[in-house]
Amino acid sequence: MANKKVAFIGLGVMGFPMAGHLAAKGHDVTVYNRTGSRVDEWTKAHKGTSAGTPAAAASGAEIVFTCVGNDDDVRAVTLGEKGALAGMAGGAILVDHTTASAGLARELAAGAEAKGLGFLDAPVSGGQAGAENGILTIMVGGEKDMFDRAEETMASYGRAVTLMGGAGSGQLTKMVNQICIAGLVQGLSEGLNFAMRAGLDARQVIDVISKGAAQSWQMENRGYTMIEGKFDFGFAVNWMRKDLGICLEEAHDNKARLPVTALIDQFYAQVQQRGGERFDTSSLIHLLMEK
Numbered sequence: 489m490a491n492k493k494v495a496f497i498g499l500g501v502m503g504f505p506m507a508g509h510l511a512a513k514g515h516d517v518t519v520y521n522r523t524g525s526r527v528d529e530w531t532k533a534h535k536g537t538s539a540g541t542p543a544a545a546a547s548g549a550e551i552v553f554t555c556v557g558n559d560d561d562v563r564a565v566t567l568g569e570k571g572a573l574a575g576m577a578g579g580a581i582l583v584d585h586t587t588a589s590a591g592l593a594r595e596l597a598a599g600a601e602a603k604g605l606g607f608l609d610a611p612v613s614g615g616q617a618g619a620e621n622g623i624l625t626i627m628v629g630g631e632k633d634m635f636d637r638a639e640e641t642m643a644s645y646g647r648a649v650t651l652m653g654g655a656g657s658g659q660l661t662k663m664v665n666q667i668c669i670a671g672l673v674q675g676l677s678e679g680l681n682f683a684m685r686a687g688l689d690a691r692q693v694i695d696v697i698s699k700g701a702a703q704s705w706q707m708e709n710r711g712y713t714m715i716e717g718k719f720d721f722g723f724a725v726n727w728m729r730k731d732l733g734i735c736l737e738e739a740h741d742n743k744a745r746l747p748v749t750a751l752i753d754q755f756y757a758q759v760q761q762r763g764g765e766r767f768d769t770s771s772l773i774h775l776l777m778e779k
Contacts, residue, residue: 491515492641495549497542497565497572498586499526502612503555505619506585508534509645510553520545520565542566543575551638552576555585558730559592566596573603581606581634583642585626587666587727589734590656593629597655606634609655610642611662615723623647627665629657663738666731669769670752672706677773680714684777690715710770717777722768729756 491514496507499521507530511517517536521527527538539545542565546552552572554565562584566572572582582600584593584607593609600607608630618624626646628635635651642649652661679702683690694711697703713719732753739746755772764771 492550493548494518494641495520495539495545495552495572496555497521497545497553498555499530500555501616502585502619504530506553506555506624506645507536509622510641511536513644515641515644518545518549541570542572543570546572546575546580548577549580551581551583551641553583553585557586559588562586562588562592562596567599573599573605576603576605578604579606581608581638583608583610583638585610585612587611587662587731587734588659590659590738593656593659597630606631606637607655608634608638609658611658612646613662613665619645626650627652627658627661629653629655629659660738663731663735666728667735667746667749669706670728670732670749672704673710673769673772674752674755676704676706676711677714677770677776680711681773681776684715706770710768714770714773717774719764719767719771719774722770724766725756725759725769725771726765728769729753729760732756
């Protein structure tokens with residue numbers, strides 16, 4: 489892999505290890521984060537430098553990666569005098585790993601093109617563990633020539649990096665991912681709650697049915713903790729509701745029917761109301777376990 493000068497903006501639970509993998513692969517990494525303590529923590533743990541603004545971090549970088557919270561956060565770190573686009577030189581590529589709207593991806597693609605820059609929307613799946621272990625699935629939208637230039641660098645933390653189509657296609661694919669996960673988690677919650685109320689050994693049930701057609705990542709990685717009522721880890725309900733909101737808005741525009749997704753979104757709202765904003769998404773079973 490040819491080492492590159494890169495910037496990474498956003499050192500949250502995903503961005504922190506992703507930027508670390510870039511440094512470990514020998515890339516020249518400059519980081520920026522709104523909370524300075526995370527920058528200090530990262531530079532102590534990894535070889536790299538920091539900058540005081542997104543624009544300063546992006547200055548001279550061949551590829552600038554962003555991984556923040558939502559559409560507004562992406563705009564905050566990419567647009568304006570201190571935003572990443574202002575600091576990027578012609579020919580550089582902005583890669584947004586945030587799970588955001590397809591509309592924002594198209595907006596940024598147009599803005600980047602006007603400045604002679606490339607843009608890829610590249611949301612990820614695999615959670616914190618996937619980021620830490622460098623085995624994320626990365627769904628990418630954008631022009632193929634830009635993808636070809638950035639693919640190998642993204643492979644520093646992704647085991648599957650796939651171009652899905654033009655700008656916005658990565659975000660649309662991530663929406664499909666979240667729609668499917670929501671349905672899987674609700675089905676798993678109902679099945680395990682049923683097993684326990686029927687007097688079955690729920691752990692044994694998982695051991696058996698995970699070897700058949702019901703097998704899923706959610707079952708193998710969340711089934712046992714769901715039985716134990718443990719939810720203080722993983723992908724937070726707050727973030728899942730943000731993602732499902734994006735899915736439902738897009739479905740409204742493209743006329744796709746998402747009746748189950750809309751219902752499960754409301755189940756997650758109930759988890760939030762019970763104080764589970766930071767619970768893992770598997771906490772849907774919590775609504776069923778009460779007598």
